[in-house]
Amino acid sequence: MSTPCRRRSAAAPVRAAEPSDASPAAPHLSPEPRPLATSKNTVPSRRPRAAATVPAPAATPTARVVIEQPRPVVECGSLPAKATVGIPLTITASVFADGHDLVMGWVRHGRPGAGLDTSDRWQELPMRTLGDDRFGAVLTPAREGPWAFEIVAMPDLYGSWLGDLRIRLDAGQDVALELEEGARMAERAAALPGRAERDRQALTSLATRLRDPSATQAHRLQEAARPPAVTLMRHTADRGTATHSGPWRLTVERELAGFSAWYEMFPRSEGAEPPRSGTFRSAAARLPAIAAMGFEVVYLPPIHPIGGSFRRGRNNSPEATPEDVGSPWAIGAAEGGHTAVHPDLGTLDDFALFMADAERHGVEVALDYALNCSPDHPWVVEHPEWFSHRADGSIRHAENPPKRYQDIYPLDFGTADRAGLWQALRDVLLFWIERGVRIFRVDNPHTKPFAFWEWLIAEIRHHHPDVIFLAEAFTRPAVMQRLAKLGFSQSYTYFTWRTSKAELSEYLTELSQTERVDWFRPNFWVNTPDILHAYLQQGGPAAFRVRATLAAMTAPSWGMYSGYELCERVAADPGSEEYADSEKYQLRPRDWARPDSLAPYITRLNEIRHRHRGAIALLPALRVQEIRNDSMLCVSRVNQARDDVLLVVVNLDPHHPQEGTIWLDLEGLGIPADIPFEAHDELTGISYVWQGPESYVRLDPAQQSAHVLHLRRR
C-alpha cells in the first residue's frame, strides 16, 4: 500500500494528466534534448551546452493563469471530499495570471467520466472573486453518489481591454486603435471553429458597432461595455489556452448525512419488567415519542445474541449472576452472531416490524457495527483463523495491558484469510442493508485498519450510496480526521469535553473555519452510555439544557442517549464518567412521563433546527461572535442566501445569572447597522428590537440559560 500522496495517481483526473516529461520543471525527468535552434545571441561554448527543452506542444501557446489550492480537495485529491444533497458547497481556488490582465474562471461539475452522452454533460458555474486572488462558486448537489468538479480559468482579455479603454478615454486619449483591436478580438472569436451561428452573428455585429465611424468613441465604449456584449465575449473566449485543475472527486451523500438529530436507545429496556427484557415490539411503542421530539435517527446498540463466557454483571462487575443481561457489545452466542438478533428482543420478523413502525413515524433506524466477538461467537468455531492466537495456540482476548477483557475476542484483520474475513464483515452490512437499514454507527473504528474502512465504505457506497456511517472514534485528532477522510459520513467529536467558553470557541472555529469542513462532519453528542461529563453531573437541569442547546444549534448533526431528557446524572464513582447502574450491563426501564422531563425543551430545539435548516446545516458559515463575559458564548448561524440569521447566546454557568454585551459582526451577517432589526427568541417567542453591533444580554439559569435569536427585519 502507499500513502495518500503516493497514491496521487489513484486520485487521477478523469481525464489523464499530461505526461510528466511535458514538464520542464523536473530536470531529472527532462525529455530528449533537441537540436538547438541557432540564435544571434548564442555564442560558442567551452562547457557542454544546455539542450533546448522546448516546452511541450500542450503548452503552446502558454496558458497564463495559475490555479492553486482548489477546495474542497482532500490529501491532494487522493481521497474524495464530502458534499451533501441540498446543502450549498462553495468551491474555491486561488486564480491569478502574470501581468495586469483580469482573470475569469468556471467550476465544471458532473458525474465522473460523464459528458460522453448529452444526457449528463457537465454543468458550468462562473466563479466570482472573493478577494486576495481567491475565486469561488456555489454548488448545491442534487443527487447522491460519486461526483466530480474541475476548475477552468483563463485571462479575461476582453474585460481587461475594456477596463483600459475606459481609463484611456477618461484620460482624454484617442482610442481609435484600441477600438479596432477590440473589433478584431470579436472577429477572432467569431472565426473560431465550431462557433454557433447565433454567437457568430452577435460577435460580428459587435465588431461592426466597435468600428462604427458614425458613433463617437465614447458611444462605442458604451456598446463594448453593455452586459450582453461582455457576457458574449467571455462566453465565447477561446479556451485553448485555459488552465484546468482537477477533476477532483466528491462523495455526495443524502441530506441526512449533513443534517440529523440522533436518539440512542437500548430496545431491551423499553417495556422491560426486570428481569424480563423489553422486545422490539415493546420498544416500538417508544418510537412515536422519539419522533415527536423531532429526532430523525433512532440508534440501537448491538441487537445481537450476547455471549455468556466471562459475561460482565451490573456495574461492570466481573461476576455475572444468571439474571445479568450482559453487554450488547459482547456479540455472539449459540443463537448466532452479527447477523442474528437476540432472542429476548424477538425475531428478524419482529425487527422488520420495528423498522416498519420507525418508517411510519418518520425516523430511521441506525444499527451498531461493532467488530468484535464474544468467545461464544459462531466465528470462533467456524473461522478460528480470523482471530489471533497466543504462543500456546489459545485465542487472544482483548487487552489494554495490564487490563484484560476476556469477554471479547478481537478479530485479526491481518489474518491469512484476509479476503474471506473482510468480505464476511462486508456481508454483515449487506445483510442489514437487505433489511432496510441504511445507517450504521461504527464502534471503535480506530482500532481496525484504515485500509479496511477505505475498502469497506467504498465497496458499500458503490452499490448503496445512501448508506451513512457514523464513526465512534474517540481517539487522537490525526486518527479521527483520517477516518473521516476515508469516507465516514459523520464522526463523534470532542464536543462532550469542551465546556468552557475558550474551549468551545476554539473548537467551533476549528470545525467550521479550517479545511476540515472539506471532509469532517461533526456529530455533537451531549452524552453516550460511556460518557456522563462532570459538567452534567454537577450542573443539574440547567447544564443539560445548556449542552443540548449548544449541540443542537451549533452542529449540523447532534445526538443524545436516552435518559438525558430525564437529566440522569449519577456517576458510577466520584470523578468517573461512567453511569451508575449503567444500561450497558442492565435493563433500565424509565418513566418518560415525569413532569421534569426536558422532552418539551428538546422538542423545541429540533423544531428550531427544522425551521432554520439552511442556517443550521451550513457549518462553514458559523461564526463565534464577541460577547464580553467569559461565562457566555455567542454564535451566529447563517444560510447561504444570508436571509436567515440565527444568534445563539448561551450562559455556560449553570448556577448563576450572567450578563454581557454582545458585539456583532453586522457586515458579515448582512445586517445594516443604521436601521433597527428584530431579535426574536425562538425559545420563548419574545422579541427584542436591536440596532447596531452592540446589545446587552442577561441570562438567569433559573429561568433560561440560552437565547436562540432569529435576527430579522421588523
Place this chain on the structure above:
Amino acid sequence: MSTPCRRRSAAAPVRAAEPSDASPAAPHLSPEPRPLATSKNTVPSRRPRAAATVPAPAATPTARVVIEQPRPVVECGSLPAKATVGIPLTITASVFADGHDLVMGWVRHGRPGAGLDTSDRWQELPMRTLGDDRFGAVLTPAREGPWAFEIVAMPDLYGSWLGDLRIRLDAGQDVALELEEGARMAERAAALPGRAERDRQALTSLATRLRDPSATQAHRLQEAARPPAVTLMRHTADRGTATHSGPWRLTVERELAGFSAWYEMFPRSEGAEPPRSGTFRSAAARLPAIAAMGFEVVYLPPIHPIGGSFRRGRNNSPEATPEDVGSPWAIGAAEGGHTAVHPDLGTLDDFALFMADAERHGVEVALDYALNCSPDHPWVVEHPEWFSHRADGSIRHAENPPKRYQDIYPLDFGTADRAGLWQALRDVLLFWIERGVRIFRVDNPHTKPFAFWEWLIAEIRHHHPDVIFLAEAFTRPAVMQRLAKLGFSQSYTYFTWRTSKAELSEYLTELSQTERVDWFRPNFWVNTPDILHAYLQQGGPAAFRVRATLAAMTAPSWGMYSGYELCERVAADPGSEEYADSEKYQLRPRDWARPDSLAPYITRLNEIRHRHRGAIALLPALRVQEIRNDSMLCVSRVNQARDDVLLVVVNLDPHHPQEGTIWLDLEGLGIPADIPFEAHDELTGISYVWQGPESYVRLDPAQQSAHVLHLRRR
C-alpha cells in the same frame, strides 16, 4: 499547460506510483468485479449484489501506517521544495497507525533515480517523534543539484511488545507466553530472505536469550530491552508492509542562496566625473570597501547599451539633454542588446577584469536580468515578431493606462516564434554564465509568464545548478509566492514596508513559521533605487541603523543599495518613495570617506552574521519574543544544535528612548531558568548577566537603537 495539481503526474515519484485501479477508494475507477467468495453470513439478495473488490495484492498484507502532510512538499509535489547546502532541513510528516502499536519511520534521501550503483545509494535517517503524531528527521544537504527524499514508516511491533511486556511484569503477571512470542518475532526476522549473516546470528541469539529457562522473566525483559536488541529488531523489521510517501523532489542550492548579504551599485557612478561616466575599471576600485563591509554579493543594474529614443532625463523628466545618461533598464542601442556592455563602461574584457577583481576580494557579481527593450534594441529590427503590435502595425510600447512608457518595448512571450524568443532569452543567461556570472537579479518577473520562468530556471539549473536567481516581484502575495515555487532562489519581500512592531512580528512569523519556508527564501532589502521608505526619510541615521539591524539579523539574506550607508534620504517629492536626483537617471559619485558613514556599523552587522551563521541562516527557528513596549521588537535566532542563541532587541522609535521588559521562552531557547547566563552585546562588546525569562532593556537611539545579544553560559 496545466495547474500544479493537474500536473501531479509531473511530480511523479521517481518510482512509479501503483496503478489507480489498485485503489478501492475510487468506486468509479474500481477494477473488474471478481466472483464473490461464499461466506456463511452471506444471504441471498433481491438487489444486485456488491461485487467483491478484493484489495489489490499490493495491499496484502495491509500496510497499517498512514503518512500525511509530508514536508517540505510544494503543491502536492508538482514542484520541488528548496534546500540549501550546509543548512539543516527538518523533514516532517504525520505518522500514525490504527490501534495502540507504536510506529517507526525513516527519511530516505539521495539523488533522484539513484541507488542503482552502490556509489550513490540513498541514505537513511531515523525519524524522531515531535508530538501529536508528527515525526521528523534533520537532513543537511552536502551538494547542490536535484535531490529527493521519501518517508518510510511501519508499526514498531517489537517496541510495542516490549512496552506491554514491561507493564505486564510490573503488574505481576506471568509473561512466559509473551516472551515466547518475542522470541518467535526474532526468529521470523532471522528467517527473512536476504538477511545478512551477522544479523541472522544476532537475532537467533536474542531469541535464545528470551527463551533462556535459567533466567528470570525480569532478566529476560532486560535482555529484550537492551538498546542493541531494540536497534537490531527495528533495523531488521520486515518492511514488506511499510508505507511509503514520496519520493518528493528537492532543489538543493549552494549556501549563498540561503545565506547572503547583497550590495547594489551603479558602476557608472563609481569614479565618475560628470559628465564623464565611471567604468568597470574605476568601479572595481570600490570592490575592496564592499568586501570589507562583509557583503558577499555586489549587484549591478543593467550594464548594457542604453537606448536613445524617448530617453528619460534627470529625475525621470520626459526631456533628456544630450548629457543625460538615461535609465540602464532601457536596454539596447546600436552598440547591442542584452549580450553587449555599455561602451562608457568599457569592453567585455574590462568586465572580465571587474569579475576577476571581485573574485580576488571574495565578492560575487550579480547581474540584472531585465527582459524589456528600448526602441533601439537590435531585436526590434532583427526580430520584430518578438514584440506585440498595435492595430496600425506599430510596435506596442509599455503602458499602464493611462501612463505610457515610450522608451520601453515589452517582449511578446506569446509570439508565434515562442521557442525562438524563449531560447534567445535563455541564451542571454548562458552568455553571461560563460563569463563567470552565477547570480542574476530578475527585474519584474511577475509581468512575464509563469511558464517561462519554470522552463527557464529548470533549463539553466539542469546544466548550471550553482546559478542563483533573485526575484524582484513587488506584487500580490499569491504571485510573489508562485514565482518562488517555480524556482527563484530568493525573493524581494514586503519587508521594506513593514515598520511597526505589529507588522514586523506578523511578517516574520509568517515567513518563518508557515509552510512558506518550504519554498520562499526572503531577501530583506533596506532600500532600492526605487524605494526610499518614509521611515528612512523621516527617521534619520537612527532609522537607517534600525532597518539595517532588522534586515541583517532577522533574515538569512539581506541587501542594501549604495548610498544607504551615507543615510541618503531626500525624496523626489513629499510622500514619494522615489529618490531626488535618482541614480536611475544620472551619475551619482559619492564621498565614501564621510565621517558619518554607517559603513563601520554595517561591517559589524555582517561580522555578527558570519560569527553566528548557523543561527542567522536557520529561518524556521526564528521566534518573535515578548517585550512589553509597542515600539520595541525582540526576536530570537537559534542554530540547529541550539548551542548558539542570539537575541535581537530593537527600539523601532528612531526619535525617543524606549524601555521594556522582555519575557523569554527559555525552554524553547534551551536555556535553563534556574542558573544565570550571559547576554553579550555583539554590537558594543558589553555583557550583562541575566537569569530567568524576565529582563529589562532600555535603548536610546541617540546612542544605540539595538542590542544583538549572544546568550551564553557564563
